[in-house]
Amino acid sequence: MVSRSRMENTADHGQHPYAVIVTCSDSRVVPEFIFSAGIGDLFVIRGAGNTIDDCTLGSIEYAIAHLGCKLVVVLGHTSCGAVTAAVQGIRERHVSNITDRIQSCLCGEKDIGCACRKNILNTLRIVEDDLPERHDVRYVGGIYDIREGTVEFFEDLHETE
Numbered sequence: 741m742v743s744r745s746r747m748e749n750t751a752d753h754g755q756h757p758y759a760v761i762v763t764c765s766d767s768r769v770v771p772e773f774i775f776s777a778g779i780g781d782l783f784v785i786r787g788a789g790n791t792i793d794d795c796t797l798g799s800i801e802y803a804i805a806h807l808g809c810k811l812v813v814v815l816g817h818t819s820c821g822a823v824t825a826a827v828q829g830i831r832e833r834h835v836s837n838i839t840d841r842i843q844s845c846l847c848g849e850k851d852i853g854c855a856c857r858k859n860i861l862n863t864l865r866i867v868e869d870d871l872p873e874r875h876d877v878r879y880v881g882g883i884y885d886i887r888e889g890t891v892e893f894f895e896d897l898h899e900t901e
């Protein structure tokens with residue numbers, strides 16, 4: 741929701757988002773709608789297949805260190821096209837930068853639903869392993885169902901493997 745007063749407040753006093761959302765570029769996945777959030781609430785990092793690289797890690801690190809984010813959510817989604825392309829072995833110019841990265845964590849998984857979960861968990865692991873450990877920051881993974889509009893958070897990283 742766009743709030744004029746929120747726009748003015750954040751323009752005057754800066755942003756203090758409560759969460760970092762690492763998610764897919766898919767147009768059906770809109771974090772602000774999914775979490776009923778407004779301007780200044782979420783620090784969103786998007787890339788096809790919610791993949792992660794050094795620039796993405798830098799963005800997360802910045803949000804934690806300088807904006808005070810205490811929650812990092814890696815949010816994948818059902819029927820992810822990037823994951824599907826990786827499962828199908830599609831390699832096209834720059835797209836292969838994404839599909840190769842996803843494919844490397846799938847261990848031959850062919851079921852798209854399972855592959856989406858593995859990809860989310862892989863991104864979550866990279867984020868947790870590469871960023872400085874802080875006891876006051878929580879990292880969670882979740883999958884958004886594009887048909888139902890619901891998010892299932894992963895309680896236990898090993899549960900879905």
Ligand SMILES: [Zn+2]
Nearest residue numbers: 764766820821
């Ligand atoms: Zn996707």
